[in-house]
Amino acid sequence: MIRVLITDDDALVRAGLALMLGGASTLEVVGEAGNGREAVERVRAGGVDIVLMDLRMPVMDGIDATTALRDLPEPPKVLVLTTFDADDYVVRALAAGADGFLLKDTPPAQIVDAVEKVVAGEPMLSPSITQQLIRQVTDGSGDDRSAEASRLVETLTERELEVALAVGQGRSNAEIAETLFMSLATVKAHISHLFTKLGAANRVQVAITMHDAGLL
Template structure:
């Protein structure tokens, strides 16, 4: 199935560049462009969009507000926040708004295409540098005893689950984990489900933070 992508960015050159990059993939079709967040929301509301590449700083409505508005719609698409800004507050706000991915605009073209393929299946996607920043932000502000709590939670993982959790913390995709650990993608997904439950995590970033706190990354 072809993934239908909406480009939301107020810079025409950026939109043109993204369209050129995505046009090289037979599995992706750019179905529209928006110059601000409000246009993005209206386009998504009209239907026919699977993934939105959303800039953060746009006029009329910024990308964070637009992400929240898009995801409040019935059967919303996935949203990847694509920006030149890697400041921590943007990462946290984008994730809080419900973004499935966060990539910098200097991300290699092949990785942008890969991110779209991953998020459309429900798999979150963050640049490794973004994950590292988020982990650092959270752990730097963490109260004493956080490491001990993480070690206790991680102790409940099986050896295999711990290997998968470490791979998640390093930013590996389900497919990459499957190859590295010699298991099927379905088995990886089953392990991840168990990991989320045991670590009381709702996303991969929280798993990465727990593994970092337990000194396993």
């Protein structure tokens, strides 16, 4: 069972999501939080695999909460719930380490599918959205940032670089496996190595590094 924490300052939204997700055989709603601080405290208590994270909340917003969660020894996945797909808050949350985002009006079955995919390590961003986010995050980045990205890229093996570029293009694990003639397990292993070597928390940050290094 995938253990889900629902974080939203609207009690009705939390109740609706809990009812919706509670009917899925693969998911278990283990708690709710009304703001980011409550979410971080609940995750620290243990037993959470993924946080559905609203962005605009009192006390601590979703961006600061995502940052705090990423600093934990064993951080959960974070799936942002938002109203607007090109919102600056979404960009900042993904740059902070969120694993993807969903619009709040996404059909229930697709939300369940998204939760399962994110926990399995799949991206929840279309290639076009990935490129849009990269442009916004890296706009005006300087020489120091480019030099650091190039240094990090030099630590990658040839195969890891191929996978990193595919990730930067917004491809899913299955698409990478098919294109580079790898098994899914091998792709996942390479992506895990990329996160470590590049100091990345998610696929968007891998893509940003590739962009800063002049490879995308």
